[in-house]
Amino acid sequence: MGFSVRDSNDVKLSLAGRAWCWARQLPEKLVAKVVGVATMANKLARDDPRRVVHSFKVGLAITLVSLFYYFQPLYKSFGVSAMWAVMTVVVVFEFTVGATLGKGFNRAMATLIAGGLGVGAHHLANLCGKIGEPVLIGLFVYIFAAASTFMRFFPKIKARYDYGFLIFILTFSFISISGYRADEILELAHKRLTTIAIGGSVSLLINSLIFPVWAGEELHNSIALNMEKLGLFLEGFGAKYLKTTEDETNNSKDGNNKSSFQGYKSVLNSKNVEENMANFARWEPGHGKFRYHHPWNQYIKLGGLIRQCAYRIDALNAFCKPDIQKPQKFQEEIREACTKISLESSKTLKKLGSCIRATTYPSSSVNAHIVSSKAAVKSLTCFLTSSSSIYTTQNSDELLQIIPIATIASLLIDIVDCTEKIAECTYDLAILAHFEKVNPKPENNNQVSDIVDNQCPEIVITIAELALITSVNPVDDGNFTVGNSDSQHSSDD
Amino acid sequence: MGFSVRDSNDVKLSLAGRAWCWARQLPEKLVAKVVGVATMANKLARDDPRRVVHSFKVGLAITLVSLFYYFQPLYKSFGVSAMWAVMTVVVVFEFTVGATLGKGFNRAMATLIAGGLGVGAHHLANLCGKIGEPVLIGLFVYIFAAASTFMRFFPKIKARYDYGFLIFILTFSFISISGYRADEILELAHKRLTTIAIGGSVSLLINSLIFPVWAGEELHNSIALNMEKLGLFLEGFGAKYLKTTEDETNNSKDGNNKSSFQGYKSVLNSKNVEENMANFARWEPGHGKFRYHHPWNQYIKLGGLIRQCAYRIDALNAFCKPDIQKPQKFQEEIREACTKISLESSKTLKKLGSCIRATTYPSSSVNAHIVSSKAAVKSLTCFLTSSSSIYTTQNSDELLQIIPIATIASLLIDIVDCTEKIAECTYDLAILAHFEKVNPKPENNNQVSDIVDNQCPEIVITIAELALITSVNPVDDGNFTVGNSDSQHSSDD
Numbered sequence: 001m002g003f004s005v006r007d008s009n010d011v012k013l014s015l016a017g018r019a020w021c022w023a024r025q026l027p028e029k030l031v032a033k034v035v036g037v038a039t040m041a042n043k044l045a046r047d048d049p050r051r052v053v054h055s056f057k058v059g060l061a062i063t064l065v066s067l068f069y070y071f072q073p074l075y076k077s078f079g080v081s082a083m084w085a086v087m088t089v090v091v092v093f094e095f096t097v098g099a100t101l102g103k104g105f106n107r108a109m110a111t112l113i114a115g116g117l118g119v120g121a122h123h124l125a126n127l128c129g130k131i132g133e134p135v136l137i138g139l140f141v142y143i144f145a146a147a148s149t150f151m152r153f154f155p156k157i158k159a160r161y162d163y164g165f166l167i168f169i170l171t172f173s174f175i176s177i178s179g180y181r182a183d184e185i186l187e188l189a190h191k192r193l194t195t196i197a198i199g200g201s202v203s204l205l206i207n208s209l210i211f212p213v214w215a216g217e218e219l220h221n222s223i224a225l226n227m228e229k230l231g232l233f234l235e236g237f238g239a240k241y242l243k244t245t246e247d248e249t250n251n252s253k254d255g256n257n258k259s260s261f262q263g264y265k266s267v268l269n270s271k272n273v274e275e276n277m278a279n280f281a282r283w284e285p286g287h288g289k290f291r292y293h294h295p296w297n298q299y300i301k302l303g304g305l306i307r308q309c310a311y312r313i314d315a316l317n318a319f320c321k322p323d324i325q326k327p328q329k330f331q332e333e334i335r336e337a338c339t340k341i342s343l344e345s346s347k348t349l350k351k352l353g354s355c356i357r358a359t360t361y362p363s364s365s366v367n368a369h370i371v372s373s374k375a376a377v378k379s380l381t382c383f384l385t386s387s388s389s390i391y392t393t394q395n396s397d398e399l400l401q402i403i404p405i406a407t408i409a410s411l412l413i414d415i416v417d418c419t420e421k422i423a424e425c426t427y428d429l430a431i432l433a434h435f436e437k438v439n440p441k442p443e444n445n446n447q448v449s450d451i452v453d454n455q456c457p458e459i460v461i462t463i464a465e466l467a468l469i470t471s472v473n474p475v476d477d478g479n480f481t482v483g484n485s486d487s488q489h490s491s492d493d
Numbered sequence: 494m495g496f497s498v499r500d501s502n503d504v505k506l507s508l509a510g511r512a513w514c515w516a517r518q519l520p521e522k523l524v525a526k527v528v529g530v531a532t533m534a535n536k537l538a539r540d541d542p543r544r545v546v547h548s549f550k551v552g553l554a555i556t557l558v559s560l561f562y563y564f565q566p567l568y569k570s571f572g573v574s575a576m577w578a579v580m581t582v583v584v585v586f587e588f589t590v591g592a593t594l595g596k597g598f599n600r601a602m603a604t605l606i607a608g609g610l611g612v613g614a615h616h617l618a619n620l621c622g623k624i625g626e627p628v629l630i631g632l633f634v635y636i637f638a639a640a641s642t643f644m645r646f647f648p649k650i651k652a653r654y655d656y657g658f659l660i661f662i663l664t665f666s667f668i669s670i671s672g673y674r675a676d677e678i679l680e681l682a683h684k685r686l687t688t689i690a691i692g693g694s695v696s697l698l699i700n701s702l703i704f705p706v707w708a709g710e711e712l713h714n715s716i717a718l719n720m721e722k723l724g725l726f727l728e729g730f731g732a733k734y735l736k737t738t739e740d741e742t743n744n745s746k747d748g749n750n751k752s753s754f755q756g757y758k759s760v761l762n763s764k765n766v767e768e769n770m771a772n773f774a775r776w777e778p779g780h781g782k783f784r785y786h787h788p789w790n791q792y793i794k795l796g797g798l799i800r801q802c803a804y805r806i807d808a809l810n811a812f813c814k815p816d817i818q819k820p821q822k823f824q825e826e827i828r829e830a831c832t833k834i835s836l837e838s839s840k841t842l843k844k845l846g847s848c849i850r851a852t853t854y855p856s857s858s859v860n861a862h863i864v865s866s867k868a869a870v871k872s873l874t875c876f877l878t879s880s881s882s883i884y885t886t887q888n889s890d891e892l893l894q895i896i897p898i899a900t901i902a903s904l905l906i907d908i909v910d911c912t913e914k915i916a917e918c919t920y921d922l923a924i925l926a927h928f929e930k931v932n933p934k935p936e937n938n939n940q941v942s943d944i945v946d947n948q949c950p951e952i953v954i955t956i957a958e959l960a961l962i963t964s965v966n967p968v969d970d971g972n973f974t975v976g977n978s979d980s981q982h983s984s985d986d
Contacts, residue, residue, distance in 0.1 A: 044646050051646050059639035062662070063631050066670045070627040075674070083667055090638075090663045134563040138556050145583075146552035153537050153544050169555070170583045174576055177559045181568070268804070272765040308807070311761070315808040318907050407903035414811050 053211045054095055061089045061206045065199055081191040088199025093207060097287075098215035098280030100207045104200035105283065106164030111196050114168045115189035117144070118175025122185050125176075137176050145169050159279050215280035216290045219299050220356065222277070226270060226306050227353035227422070229263040231346045233313055234415070236261040238342030241319075264317075267310040274303040289359045295432040302425045309349075309418035316411045319404055334405055337380035341412045344373035345419045352426050360436045362426055370423055373416045380409060546704045547588055554582045554699045558692055574684040581692025586700060590780075591708035591773030593700045597693035598776065599657030604689050607661045608682035610637070611668025615678050618669075630669050638662050652772050708773035709783045712792050713849065715770070719763060719799050720846035720915070722756040724839045726806055727908070729754040731835030734812075757810075760803040767796040782852045788925040795918045802842075802911035809904045812897060827898055830873035834905045837866035838912045845919050853929045855919055863916055866909050873902060 045052050068074045068082040075082060092107060094100045125136040148165045151157055157165065171192065179185040240261070278296040286292045348369040355362045429435070538545050561567045561575040568575060585600060587593045618629040641658045644650055650658065664685065672678040733754075771789040779785045841862040848855045922928070 055643040059635040150548035406899040410900035
């Protein structure tokens with residue numbers, strides 16, 4: 001008993017003590033919390049200052065629309081319904097112009113259709129007498145709500161008209177049910193539509209006139225950035241992991257940046273964002289370099305190919321881990337070929353990225369890099385075919401070491417394939433979107449004609465192959481002639 | 494002149510002709526469209542009948558809540574504000590219980606806080622006279638709207654409270670601006686909160702009582718399904734691409750199914766869906782086999798590991814294309830080891846998937862399969878170490894053929910690593926989530942003790958290694974004893 005009292009005292013004491021401790025630490029904790037939130041807010045604002053601008057734009061739009069409530073002449077015409085305008089702004093005002101346009105359009109159209117149907121349903125129900133009216137309205141609401149909800153599962157509707165169907169159910173219920181109590185149902189429907197139109201217009205004007213953020217431009221830039229991220233990895237992989245003496249010095253600046261080296265990981269899960277952006281972009285009118293019917297689908301396609309390349313790169317990245325033994329006795333020739341493939345693919349991707357960013361036709365140097373990477377692939381395979389003798393001199397331990405490098409080589413060859421597909425898709429995009437045709441800089445021509453010495457004398461790039469690559473790019477015709485020389489490939493490293 | 498008249502007549506004629514054509518084809522086209530939509534609807538309903546149930550639930554909830562409008566006694570207490578209840582149902586009623594709960598909670602809390610702040614702002618503004626009032630209210634609205642909009646960019650808030658912040662802006666604007674015209678602002682705030690609470694409760698009750706769809710269960714099942722999809726690919730890869738004689742007959746049923754073989758592709762882009770599901774699941778109370786604090790984070794972690802494995806599999810899949818030359822003179826030993834790795838990993842993943850599905854501790858056979866796949870890896874490497882002699886007898890062409898198979902082997906070894914990580918993560922999940930402990934079936938014990946003949950006599954699995962694998966699973970202690978025999982690994986194929 002004595003023990004238990006002491007125990008409970010102890011508990012009380014410790015409870016009081018803990019409460020005291022907690023209270024004493026509270027200001028500290030609060031300060032830490034506030035500092036944490038402030039740091040986060042600062043980071044978010046610094047990462048993308050448009051977020052701050054967007055917030056102020058939303059505040060401005062709501063304040064502007066609320067003027068309908070303050071000024072007597074404006075209030076007279078709408079009354080309490082003016083609040084719908086404020087709500088529309090809150091709900092419709094999105095970060096990008098496309099999203100705002102899409103939501104506004106959905107809301108307006110859905111209100112128009114649902115308002116009309118609601119008024120019709122009310123009149124029809126009115127014919128059924130005082131008891132039949134609520135039953136019929138209830139039935140209408142039930143059927144329309146269930147049908148619209150089911151329609152929202154259709155993938156195409158979900159992607160573009162989900163919000164419209166939601167507002168349809170909302171407005172239809174609102175108008176038809178209100179009809180049971182209110183007499184001027186037509187006026188109600190009209191007010192709702194007008195106020196929504198006002199709210200939507202104000203949102204749209206402020207969103208698109210004050211520092212607009214275009215979904216299309218976001219998508220365009222993110223595709224370019226993703227290409228550059230993959231290029232950065234491959235550059236780092238060629239310069240750091242495969243470590244060549246001559247290239248290391250050139251690329252050490254970017255290659256040493258560990259975070260940029262791992263930047264490709266965000267590409268792996270980019271599908272959702274890209275598809276959303278493309279859906280928003282379809283609503284946007286022409287702006288800047290983009291027409292109304294810009295081929296946004298091509299970006300989706302390109303994004304898919306970039307992700308496919310990123311999956312290969314992720315598999316490649318698994319071999320960069322410190323716990324996986326790096327082959328010590330690297331085959332010099334294989335290593336060199338791999339480095340070349342990696343660096344040339346990197347250059348292809350980075351140049352394609354910067355061409356997209358500048359909305360110009362991919363320059364001839366892109367072709368040159370592809371040809372160069374393919375030449376390195378050929379040089380790799382031909383080395384393996386011609387040099388069977390080296391294997392006989394090796395001991396069995398070294399055979400084991402051939403496996404990781406063979407895998408790296410295979411994955412790199414696969415990446416060259418992916419890069420080529422990405423380049424083809426980019427050419428298609430450039431044609432479809434009428435990208436600017438620029439005269440190739442003389443520097444690029446020099447690169448092309450600058451034939452480096454070849455590690456593998458047997459390498460042959462057929463004319464058909466080259467024609468296949470170059471034919472896609474109509475601007476480059478004539479700039480970049482390749483004879484049927486046996487060992488021609490270009491590079492600028 | 495005559496020509497141009499004739500031309501224009503021709504144009505008119507062809508226009509009329511085209512209009513006639515179009516009008517004649519219209520019914521056909523309409524029928525085709527209707528048939529298309531109906532087929533799609535039928536498919537959507539068949540794929541997941543819960544969609545139909547959900548649609549009827551939404552209809553029911555809206556109809557129920559609209560009763561507040563029809564019955565005089567109910568209408569008396571709320572008046573036109575009863576419409577808020579209908580709107581709440583439309584907006585809050587989501588497919589899963591978790592999403593509905595989350596949205597309802599967000600809406601209710603945001604309305605409560607914003608209502609309180611709105612009333613406060615109104616009273617404060619009231620003190621500033623007739624001119625100062627709208628200015629101060631406008632200022633308040635501007636600041637709160639801008640701040641809340643910015644807060645929505647915080648990743649944690651975006652994931653769980655995005656809707657709450659939207660409703661906060663909406664309600665705060667509504668209450669504080671309304672205060673300028675309406676006298677009984679407190680009553681307005683009270684009505685809004687009550688009607689929203691009613692709408693939310695009705696939604697929640699109908700959603701969770703009539704055939705509820707739990708986000709947690711969806712996440713749980715989708716993780717299990719994703720594992721099984723990867724397992725199916727690996728089974729198909731082992732049985733079809735690597736083609737062994739004895740296994741082919743066993744696995745041909747599943748392996749021939751091309752679509753299920755490619756089913757892993759949906760895993761690649763599953764991140765978004767999984768994270769959403771986990772966010773919804775956190776709102777859900779205990780249900781079925783899941784407690785309130787079920788370790789949903791562990792599912793996210795597991796999902797990430799599964800995706801990592803899927804990336805490797807995608808790289809592997811690139812070698813299954815018909816255009817990539819399949820090595821003709823396959824090294825029998827390498828092929829056998831690869832098949833074994835592939836099939837054992839497949840079994841590991843499929844068993845783990847079915848264990849998760851049944852919420853039971855992974856059975857000892859999972860360990861057996863991991864051990865078996867690791868043994869196959871060892872047998873592969875030891876084959877390569879011991880058999881340097883075979884290379885000297887080969888010609889150079891066959892050296893080229895070693896590259897694809899070496900890559901496949903490397904990727905498979907990497908997949909074994911991934912599989913082990915997935916297994917460890919699943920064990921952690923089983924412990925954290927208190928999965929049911931079942932007594933291993935005698936069949937499994939037989940599998941373990943069934944020692945098949947070994948291709949590589951040097952293979953050694955150290956006790957430490959086995960201990961590492963088996964120690965994670967407390968149930969299996971004692972069921973599965975492995976001596977320090979030199980060539981022990983198990984299999985059930």
